Amino acid sequence: MSLTQFLTDPDLVLLNKLLPSDEFAIGEFPELTHAVNIQVNVFRCGGIALGICNTHRLHDGTSEGVFLKEWAAIAQGSGNSVTKRFTFTGPAIEALRARGKGPSAKNPTRVEAVTGLLWKCAMTALERKNNGLRRPSVFTHLVDIRKKMNPPLSGPLGNFLWLAAAHYKGNTKSHDGTEDVLPSLVGELREAISKVDGEFVSGLRRDKSLISSSLEKVLGVGLSEYGHRVDHFVCSSWCSFRLYDIDFGWGRPVWVSNIGLCKPMFLNLIFLVDTRSGDGIEAWVPTDEQEMALLQENPELHAFATVNPSPLTISSKLCGSRDNAFAIR
CATH class of the missing domain: 3.30.559.10 (Chloramphenicol acetyltransferase-like domain)
Known part of the structure; x- marks a missing residue:
C-alpha cells in the first residue's frame, strides 16, 4: 500500500498498526520499558509515518509537543x-x-x-x-x-x-x-x-x-x-x-x-x-x-x-x- 492510497480512505483501525504495539496504544507502559517508543513505517512509495507512544507519567500533551519540536530541530540541525x-x-x-x-x-x-x-x-x-x-x-x-x-x-x-x-x-x-x-x-x-x-x-x-x-x-x-x-x-x-x-x-x-x-x-x-x-x-x-x-x-x-x-x-x-x-x- 502506498501512503497516498492510505490517506485517500484512511482506515482508523489500521492506524494502530503504525504504533510500536497495541499494548502501548491503549495503556500504560509495562515496568522497565522505554519512556518513549517509536516505530518508523515505510510505505511502498517511500512515504513515511512515525508512530510514537510515550508514558503519561513523563509526558502530557504540552511536554509532548515540546519534545517533538526539539527532536525535529535536532534532526534538522536547525539554528546557528x-x-x-x-x-x-x-x-x-x-x-x-x-x-x-x-x-x-x-x-x-x-x-x-x-x-x-x-x-x-x-x-x-x-x-x-x-x-x-x-x-x-x-x-x-x-x-x-x-x-x-x-x-x-x-x-x-x-x-x-x-x-x-x-x-x-x-x-x-x-x-x-x-x-x-x-x-x-x-x-x-x-x-x-x-x-x-x-x-x-x-x-x-x-x-x-x-x-x-x-x-x-x-x-x-x-x-x-x-x-x-x-x-x-x-x-x-x-x-x-x-x-x-x-x-x-x-x-x-x-x-x-x-x-x-x-x-x-x-x-x-x-x-x-x-x-x-x-x-x-x-x-x-x-x-x-x-x-x-x-x-x-x-x-x-x-x-x-x-x-x-x-x-x-x-x-x-x-x-x-x-x-x-x-x-x-
Whole structure:
C-alpha cells in the first residue's frame, strides 16, 4: 500500500498498526520499558509515518509537543549555535559568592554562585531578545548521588545522577523596583540541590514508583503551569573532579577542556570545569548566535568573567617545562 492510497480512505483501525504495539496504544507502559517508543513505517512509495507512544507519567500533551519540536530541530540541525567559554578567577568567584548571599544561601558554593550569575544573565539576554518579556525559567543541575547512598557507592562505573530543578517565576524586585534576582536565584539552586539528599535517594531505592513520579515532577516543572512560555537551562559540573591531577608521566596538563558544543542538542547545556589553579571555574555556554551576542554585552557578566582567555595566560605562573593539554567529551 502506498501512503497516498492510505490517506485517500484512511482506515482508523489500521492506524494502530503504525504504533510500536497495541499494548502501548491503549495503556500504560509495562515496568522497565522505554519512556518513549517509536516505530518508523515505510510505505511502498517511500512515504513515511512515525508512530510514537510515550508514558503519561513523563509526558502530557504540552511536554509532548515540546519534545517533538526539539527532536525535529535536532534532526534538522536547525539554528546557528555557538559556544563561548567564560572564565571566572578565584577572586572573582569570592566576590560573586558574597554578592549572591541571601536568606536561603548564606554561604553559596562556587558552583552555586557561578550558575546563579549565568542564569541571571541568560534570562536578561532572553528578555532583550523577547522585546522586554521575561518568561519564567527552569535551571536544572545534574547531581551525583553516589555519596548520598547508604552506604555510599564508591564504584567508578555507571551513571548515578539525578536532576535538581530550580525555577524562577520572574517576580523578585528590590526596594527601588529594579530587579535584584541573584540572591534569589542562588537560593533556588541551593534549595533544589539540597532536596536530593540521603533520605530522598533511600526513598528512590525503597519504592521504584517514586522514580517515575519524581521525574515527572522534575521534568514538568514550569511546563504544566506555563506551557511553552518557559526557558530551560541545564548544568553539568565537573568541578572538584581533580582533573588537573592526572599525570601520564610527562607532567600535569596545562588545560583540561570540553569540546566545541555547537550542535542544537547542546543548546543551553552548560558545562563547568575547574581552572588549573583549582579556585577558578570555566563555564562552557552553548546557545544560539543572537542570544550569545546579547549575553556577551552584559556588563555584569564581564565584571566577573573573561571570555575565552588563553589557557597559557591563565597557567603561565603554574606551568613547568612540560606543558600538556587534553580534551574530554
